[in-house]
Amino acid sequence: MIPIILAGGSGTRFWPLSRWDSPKQLLSLLGEDERSMIQVTVDRLEPLLSEGQTVQILCREDLVPPTREVLRRPDEVSFVVEPAKRNTAPAVALGTARAEAHSGDEVVGFFPADHFVGDEVRFQECLRFATRRAEAGAILTVGIPPTRPETGYGYIECGDELAGDRALQSRAVRAFVEKPDKARALAYLQAGNFLWNGGIFLFRPSTLWREIQRQRPALWEHVAKIRDALAGGATTDSPEVVRAFSQMESISIDYAVMEGAEHVEVIPATFRWSDVGHWGALDEVLDCDDDGNVVHARARLRDVKRCILYSRGTGRAVAAIGLEDMVVVDTPDALLVLPKSRAQEVRELVAGLEDDLV
């Protein structure tokens, strides 16, 4: 399997720590030996590499230097530069076409750059199983068993069991479901056959091409040009590739291909997972003190409970009295205070900020 990391994050939800030129995947948020999240993702995928392959990172051109900087062995990964800002469908097509040009019809796997995985060995077992199923011609995804009625994720409705055993199984995908409202999320949680969409996809290039041809002929026109160019020795920054890429519709891979695809299977994850989607989620993945606080600061607390206190690059003391379920983030040029329950709104706050702060 050829792992391709989608590292296109724009870095707004962990503002002020994450910025335009330093999105979440470049941070070492989780204190894992100070490795950046993308380094942790690379380390998790390397054991799955086919002989002679490298992990691929697909990102904006301006993110290549800062990403190399946070990687411990940057020369052991390959960068694929997105020639323009598009959604995930064009990016996945480009990554797949480039992998095909180098390695033929070997299975490719797409992975988010900035998720947390609790048990890497189980993750790898799960992905090896997924790879075998993808080699047989299916599109494979990994679904996360939901633990709460989350309205912030897409869901996958499972059908029949297709392969595997109780420990690790592949099930037919009945439908991809958009982010639900609270009532629907609760119904999904209770139904038992709904999983969170973890944003992982595996397939043979030939499988993807067949689906794009069938479902998205307008997209296929440009994809075919990119395939031809890369097969003829062009690189991802060759004019014909850039031109074809730029002409593709900005559309997500879920919507463009997955929702309507035949033979999609999902493997329920057997590992602990979090997308660490915002500051309020940090206590899902980091150790808490006896009062439930995540403290990454020179903190002086008095009656503070279930808070996130995060300081980076300032060395300042963070003192607090009488806080519950709050987030305080301290960086050299900006400070953020908000209740955990409103951490999703950071993105909207950042949208209104001046350039020097984003």
Added chain:
Amino acid sequence: MIPIILAGGSGTRFWPLSRWDSPKQLLSLLGEDERSMIQVTVDRLEPLLSEGQTVQILCREDLVPPTREVLRRPDEVSFVVEPAKRNTAPAVALGTARAEAHSGDEVVGFFPADHFVGDEVRFQECLRFATRRAEAGAILTVGIPPTRPETGYGYIECGDELAGDRALQSRAVRAFVEKPDKARALAYLQAGNFLWNGGIFLFRPSTLWREIQRQRPALWEHVAKIRDALAGGATTDSPEVVRAFSQMESISIDYAVMEGAEHVEVIPATFRWSDVGHWGALDEVLDCDDDGNVVHARARLRDVKRCILYSRGTGRAVAAIGLEDMVVVDTPDALLVLPKSRAQEVRELVAGLEDDLV
């Protein structure tokens, strides 16, 4: 009248802005032309000076240089250095003895260095009236008509009207009352004849000496030595003055003298007043935005109401979402976050901090 400013504040309640070497009275908290609170206090008292007098500032030795630094015309005030850390009774005795050595039995007035006064002309009218009453032999104080059942202040129970008219009157003091509990504070508020103790006292030196002799003979022993030394040409740092001062009991002027004194009168204040006792009180004296926030920062707010957002010396952006009735203070080496309702606890938090932060 000879005004003497008691500037012994230790600077814990406005931490992290106030510090040991920069207590509240040295800050320009209130944005009044960037004047420090002590400068504002000096400016308010200067129109009350007798011919040829200067405003006196009574403080710790180490505070003289930083206080001079925040005064616009430091050479136009006189500093009286407290030879040791004592409470207010020794300080008031020293200040009075020194004034007497220079100016005989002229009325002296003691004033806090860090209170807010809303109308200076009315303040001055009030103090001129108090001076005339003190010249007649009474101890005069100014009481603040209470606006809430505050448990953080001492109260003054008023008796008969003694002088003045409806606009400005002097009343007999029936009793000084220690900080009450909530029920008692509510009863005082409803009773109508209780005032907050504003910490202002005026008297002739001879009046104070008579009361100390009568009520505190042990204290008088040391006071008499200081008087003699100063009358003989000694200064406040002369060994005999330092020795006598150091031997005095650490006791407040309220407890040592006022509570048991004869002929104490109180003038109900006709001006707006606040002791600006903690961060949560800042909205009593500073302008608020439409959401009731006091903003002294490069703030980026989303759904923030009735908060104090104060940044000094960092130039950092202070971003907040979904806060109500909170205080956020941002300084170069420390950050403080707490609900307004717990602002009184800053003092206790600071008591537990390391030396480099206080």
